[in-house]
Amino acid sequence: MTPPDKCIVCGSIDSSLKFICRDNLTGSGSFDIHACTNCGFTFTMNPPPEQEIEKYYDAGEYISHSDTKKGLTNALYHLTRSLMLRRKRNMIRKLTGLKRGTLLDLGCGTGYFAAFMKESGWKVTGLEVNEQAANHARESFNLEVIDVSQLPGLRERSFDCITLWHVLEHFHDPLSYMTVINRLLSPGGKCIIAMPNSSSFDARHYGSHWAAWDVPRHLWHFNPVTLRRFAENHGFTVTHVKSLSFDVFYISILSERYRGANLPFITGMAKGLWFAILSLFCRQRSSSLAFVLSSRT
Numbered sequence: 086m087t088p089p090d091k092c093i094v095c096g097s098i099d100s101s102l103k104f105i106c107r108d109n110l111t112g113s114g115s116f117d118i119h120a121c122t123n124c125g126f127t128f129t130m131n132p133p134p135e136q137e138i139e140k141y142y143d144a145g146e147y148i149s150h151s152d153t154k155k156g157l158t159n160a161l162y163h164l165t166r167s168l169m170l171r172r173k174r175n176m177i178r179k180l181t182g183l184k185r186g187t188l189l190d191l192g193c194g195t196g197y198f199a200a201f202m203k204e205s206g207w208k209v210t211g212l213e214v215n216e217q218a219a220n221h222a223r224e225s226f227n228l229e230v231i232d233v234s235q236l237p238g239l240r241e242r243s244f245d246c247i248t249l250w251h252v253l254e255h256f257h258d259p260l261s262y263m264t265v266i267n268r269l270l271s272p273g274g275k276c277i278i279a280m281p282n283s284s285s286f287d288a289r290h291y292g293s294h295w296a297a298w299d300v301p302r303h304l305w306h307f308n309p310v311t312l313r314r315f316a317e318n319h320g321f322t323v324t325h326v327k328s329l330s331f332d333v334f335y336i337s338i339l340s341e342r343y344r345g346a347n348l349p350f351i352t353g354m355a356k357g358l359w360f361a362i363l364s365l366f367c368r369q370r371s372s373s374l375a376f377v378l379s380s381r382t
Contacts, residue, residue: 092121092123092124092126092128093126093128093259093260093305093315094121094124094126094311094314094315094318095121095123095124095126095314097121097122097123097124099121099122099123100119100120100121100122100128100130101119101120101122102117102118102119102130103118103119103120103127104117104118104292104293104298105117105118105293106118106293106298106300107293107300107343108141108300108301109296109339109342109343110141110299110302111140111141111143113141113301115300116129116130116131116132116300116301117129117130117131118130118293118298118300118306124310124311124314125308125310125311126305126306126307126311126315127283127305127306128304128305128306129298129300129301129303129304129305129306132300132301132304133301135257138257138301138302139215141301141302142215142302165331165332165334165335166197168331169329169331170197170198170201171201173198173201173248173250174201174202174205176277176327176375177202177246177248177275177277180246180275180277180325180377181245181246181273181274181275183245183246184205184206185205185206185207185208186207186208186245186246187207187208187209187210187243187244187245187246187271188202188207188208188209188210188244188245188246188247188248189209189210189211189212189239189244189246189247189248189269190202190209190210190211190212190247190248190250191212191247191248191249191252191262191266192212192213192214192249192250192251192252192255193211193212193213193218193219193222193228193230194213194215194218194222195218195221195222195225196211196213196218196221196222196223196225196226196228196230197226198248198250199211199222199226199228199230200222200225200226200228203226203228209228209229210229210230210231210239210244211228211229211230211231212230212231212232212233212235212236213230213232214232214233219232236265239269240269241268241269242268242269242270242271242272242274243269243271244269244270244271244274245271245273245274245275246274246275246276246277247266247269247270247274247275247276247277248276248277248279249276249277249278249279249280250277250279251279251280251281251373252278253278253280253305253307254280254281254303254304254305254306254307255302255303255304256304256305257304259305259315260319263315263316263319263321264319266378267319267320267321267380267382270380273379274379274380275324275377275378275379276321276377276378276379276380277375277376277377277378278312278316278375278376278378279329279373279374279375279376280307280312280373280374280376281297281299281303281306281332281336281372281373282307282308282309282369282370282371282372282373282374283297283306283307283308284308284309284310284369284370285308285333285360285364285370285371285372285373286360286363286364286370286371286372287333287336287337287340287356287357287360287372288372290356290360291337291340291344294340294343294344295336295340296336296337296339296340296342296343297336297372297373309326309369309374309376312374312376313376316376316378320380320381320382321378321379321380321381322378322379322381323376323377323378324377324378324379325376325377326368326369326374326375326376326377327374327375327377328364328368328371328373328374328375329371329372329373329374329375330361330364330371332372332373333357333360333361333364333371333372333373334353334354334357334358334361335357336357336372336373337353337354337356337357337360337372338350338353338354338357339353340353341353341356357372360372
C-alpha cells in the first residue's frame, strides 16, 4: 500500500504527523501515525506494501495467528475470549432476531468464534488470509475457511450477519471490503465491526505507547465519529455502538509493557479497571467498540 492520496473518510488531501510509534511486536522499527487535518481520522503513513506485510505478523506472540498461551497476558486473552464468545453470540441473536442463520466471519483467525457459532447452529463461513491461522481453523474445528480470491464467488445477499472482530483496521483496501459486505449482506442483515477506539481514555493516556496502534499491522485508526462517517459513505447506517469491556485490560497491560513499567501486569490491570469505570459514564471513550451496521440499499 502506498500512502493514501486523500483521507478515506472525508476526502481531504492534507494530514499532519500525530505520533511516531514503534513496532513493539517484531521490533522492525518505527512508523508514523498521521491525522487528517480536516476530519481528524488517523492512519499509519508509509506502511509496508500488502505483499510484504505478512512478515510483520510472523511473531510467536501474535496471538490471533499463533494461538499462544505463554505468559500471564496471553492467558488473560484466552480467558476473556472464552467469556466473550457467549456475549458475541447473544449480541448477534438479539440484533438479527435469529437463533440460527448464515454468518460470514471476515478475519476468522484460528477459528474460535466461528466454531462457537457453528456449534450454536449457525452456518458459518470464515475468511482468513494467514495460512497458519486458516489451517488451524480448518483442522481444529472443521470450518469452511476461504481466502480472498473466493469472495467474488459467494452468493449475493446470502449472509444474515457479517462480523469483523478487530479486522477492518488490518485491510489494505477497506473500501473494497465495504462494497463486498454490502453485496453479501441479506436484506435486514447486520454487519458488526469491532475495533480499537483511537479516542478512548486509554489511547489518550498512553499516547504513542498505546498498544492498539499496533503499527504496521493496524493501518487505520477509527473512533466513533470517523467510523460512522466512513460507514455512511458506503451505504450503511450505524444502528448501535457497544463497548467491548474486557479489551481495555489486555491493551493496558501491553501498553504498560511497551512504556517500560516495572510491573506491567499489575499496573495495567489497575489502570484498565480505572478506564473501564470511566467508560461506564462515556461509552464513546471505551477502549474497544463494536459498531452495528445496517445496509441502506
